[in-house]
Amino acid sequence: MESKKAKETILNSFHENNNSHAFLIETNNINDCLTDVIDIARQIECEVDGDEHCTCKICNLIKNNNNPDLLVLRRLDKDDKEDEKIRDIEVSTKSKKLDTLKTEITTKQIDGLVNLFRTTPLVSKYQIYIVFEADKLNRNAANKLLKFLEEPNPNIIGFFITDSFDKMISTIVSRCEIYNFRYGTDNILSLLDITDKEYEKYFDQTMKLVYDLEHLKSYELITNSKNLSKKERNEILFIFKLLKRIYTIKFENIVYNYYNNLEFSNQVLDSISVNDISILSKRILLIDEIISDLNKNSIRDMSINKLFIKWV
Ligand SMILES: [Zn+2]
CATH class of the missing domain: 3.40.50.300 (P-loop containing nucleotide triphosphate hydrolases)
Known part of the structure; x- marks a missing residue:
């Protein structure tokens, strides 16, 4: 907020x-x-x-x-x-x-x-x-x-x-x-709390994930779970943290209307169609759970599968 x-x-x-x-x-x-x-x-x-x-x-x-x-x-x-x-x-x-x-x-x-x-x-x-x-x-x-x-x-x-x-x-x-x-929410970077470089590297990928989740695109479950290198794990962790931030912004906006007047926030807010705070908070908790899973083990597909399976 x-x-x-x-x-x-x-x-x-x-x-x-x-x-x-x-x-x-x-x-x-x-x-x-x-x-x-x-x-x-x-x-x-x-x-x-x-x-x-x-x-x-x-x-x-x-x-x-x-x-x-x-x-x-x-x-x-x-x-x-x-x-x-x-x-x-x-x-x-x-x-x-x-x-x-x-x-x-x-x-x-x-x-x-x-x-x-x-x-x-x-x-x-x-x-x-x-x-x-x-x-x-x-x-x-x-x-x-x-x-x-x-x-x-x-x-x-x-x-x-x-x-x-x-x-x-x-x-x-x-x-x-x-x-x-939260201090300094006067542009999209400060709203998301990321740097220019992180935006370039991760924003589109994260928004794609939001799109897939929102449209319940069935994620193709992969049986051969891939073990991640440290670098890959950090990247995927970053995407999940950004995903959490995006859903949190949506949640805060529904509860407090805080980001309505910021033009740069529309893209983020409009990407999520759900307006029910109990559903949104469940989703934020689920993303959190996956972040904590990823911190413990390094199997990418298990985490992504879980996100899609438990999403609805
Ligand atoms: Zn006084």
Whole structure:
């Protein structure tokens, strides 16, 4: 989902008092996403109307990284003292440094969070924690956080930011409302999240596969399954990932109407005639299953056969 729309959807759920207490956000730009999530926090805490130029007490505290009810947890640099870092929300100045960090988010940090959030919010409506690079939570730290997720307190809101769901601990994923914040969807390449070269190489092939699937062209089952070389496997994996992306765009468009006004997205949207979200989500899951099969074994035809057999 395009990040601006996703942000609006989350904010609306708060305006309508219909919000979740934990959000898991997958994104193609974790630093921009963190900035946006901090802004979501500011807007839901704001004492006035959430305007970006608001100067109310709460907005000022958040803009100055000084709101005791908003905590950002992220990996510690080896030299950092944990106590100093737990409150740190200086995104822009620190983001470069983050790339070189190799540590995890630790149980000590989570203990600090749980301790700080034991009381009611100090100045704001909610207490909000943001876990930056949530896939870097070590297992014990993640288990400690489950306390917040299993017995949600209406005053405590959590945001988990990751660049990949696949790396997340499933017990957290299953307890969150899931969003995708996608940045830079202003042309077909950014919409599909691929490069020029990848587009040249794979787009037509993938669209052909979409066409065959949509028209239920019976795929000729091949009995002599062909073992793939590493290179061939990577290529076919790419096509399946692109296929998943195309069906996800279709799905998101039906649910949120996000890509309707983008001329370049029509080709992708029109290629799929199904408009039923339950069918589309089943198909996305099936493609996922095949991607995971392909990662485990390297028999091309078994995977393609399965796609066609289970498609309808
Ligand atoms: Zn304000």
